[in-house]
Amino acid sequence: QVQLVETGGGSVQAGGSLRLSCKTSDYTNSRYCMGWFRQAPGKEREGIASIYTRSRSTYYRDSVKGRFTISQDSAGNSVYLQMNNLKPEDSAMYYCAAAGVPGHDCYFNAAYWGQGTQVTVSS
Numbered sequence: 001q002v003q004l005v006e007t008g009g010g011s012v013q014a015g016g017s018l019r020l021s022c023k024t025s026d027y028t029n030s031r032y033c034m035g036w037f038r039q040a041p042g043k044e045r046e047g048i049a050s051i052y053t054r055s056r057s058t059y060y061r062d063s064v065k066g067r068f069t070i071s072q073d074s075a076g077n078s079v080y081l082q083m084n085n086l087k088p089e090d091s092a093m094y095y096c097a098a099a100g101v102p103g104h105d106c107y108f109n110a111a112y113w114g115q116g117t118q119v120t121v122s123s
Contacts, residue, residue, distance in 0.1 A: 006096045022079050034051055043092075067085045094119050098112045
């Protein structure tokens, strides 16, 4: 069974920073791409950042560009999300996602999902 384990969520004040981490139990499940999604109460899940494992190309949602940075470790089985200048509207459950083969882009969809970690930003 594929496991993606997220850590690093929490509560911060607006303007603060958090760093999310996620590790997959098997590199073959993340060797194509990894990404982060979020879902706030009453809203649809949205992709916020993705990274292609081989090229390390990254993609960001416009609302987080310049504030969030996605990265991977050299082995390609861990992904990180550095979140700076957090805003109350960033509050959501954040999910790590991954895919081992083409067909998913880890921004609009993914093959594997973590359980989520809560991020709460107070004003």
